[in-house]
Amino acid sequence: MTHISGEVSIDAPVEEVFDLVADERNEPRYNPRIVRAEKLSEGPVGSGTRFVAEPRGMGARGRMTLEVVEYGRPHRLHHVVRSSYLHVDGSLSFEEVDGGTRLRWDWDMVLVGPWRVMSPVLALVGPGWERRNWVGLKQYIESGRA
Numbered sequence: 044m045t046h047i048s049g050e051v052s053i054d055a056p057v058e059e060v061f062d063l064v065a066d067e068r069n070e071p072r073y074n075p076r077i078v079r080a081e082k083l084s085e086g087p088v089g090s091g092t093r094f095v096a097e098p099r100g101m102g103a104r105g106r107m108t109l110e111v112v113e114y115g116r117p118h119r120l121h122h123v124v125r126s127s128y129l130h131v132d133g134s135l136s137f138e139e140v141d142g143g144t145r146l147r148w149d150w151d152m153v154l155v156g157p158w159r160v161m162s163p164v165l166a167l168v169g170p171g172w173e174r175r176n177w178v179g180l181k182q183y184i185e186s187g188r189a
Contacts, residue, residue: 044170053144073184090112109122123132127156136149
């Protein structure tokens with residue numbers, strides 16, 4: 044298992060950051076590694092909401108399902124992500140700081156199946172990938188595109 048954690052400060056209200064992140068359909072706007080995401084469940088985003096996301100270059104075989112396990116607006120999200128090659132269990136916390144938001148991520152990731160042999164690589168590149176994802180969110184929100 045690979046543990047990845049980190050944080051980034053975003054110059055935007057905590058509710059705005061939380062709402063943007065909670066709806067997985069927004070991720071392709073700030074994460075260039077995700078080409079498409081759609082909501083699978085009915086109703087508003089909350090505990091139990093399920094999404095499917097498709098990473099760039101992996102097509103249908105790379106599809107990931109994401110379930111919101113805990114929805115504590117505007118301070119905490121807990122996700123479980125599953126794909127044919129990766130399982131992720133982790134949380135995001137959103138804390139109001141100096142008029143902005145401190146976003147923290149804390150993930151446990153496991154490569155599965157034939158991908159398991161790449162686990163040492165995940166431990167090396169995973170933290171950078173996650174940081175780029177959340178810095179992309181920061182840039183997206185602070186640019187006024189959100």
